Amino acid sequence: MLFETKGLRIFVYAEAIDMRSGFDRLLYYARDKMKAHIDQGHVYLFFGKNRRRLKAIYFDGTGLVLVAKRMERGSFMSIRELEQNEITLQDLRLIFHGSVIRRPVLERSMTPRESVALPRGIIKPIEHGQHGQSPPPG
Secondary structure: OOOOOOOOOEEEOOOOEOOOOOHHHHHHHHHHHOOOOHHHOOEEEEEEOOOOEEEEEEEOOOOEEEEEEEOOOOOOOOHHHHOOOEEOHHHHHHHHOOOOOOOOOOOOOOOOOOOOOOOOOOOOOOOOOHHHOOOOOO
């Protein structure tokens, strides 16, 4: 890759953009919309509307670098599928080659009103007359 990897952070712009955008427009998106400090050397990744193109910009210490890629077959994953605004270098490599990043689905906690159906046989029902309980009214 073209990037210095130590301490590198990669940020993804949350909306698809017009891929005719050049240095100035991408710098505007990164600096003004993403509130980025472009001179820190981090990478800012942008996807096109048709998902066949992506662009990345970063500052290498001497100037702004623009990297563009167009998929000849297939497309890049959608921004909605990514569901995050920062990715790892490994994720960037996968995306750059057309892969789709899948994240494990976190189990959600149940609300107090939800019940859990337990398999039969785990809990023995209490028979009447045990543990000081009286039989149900008949």
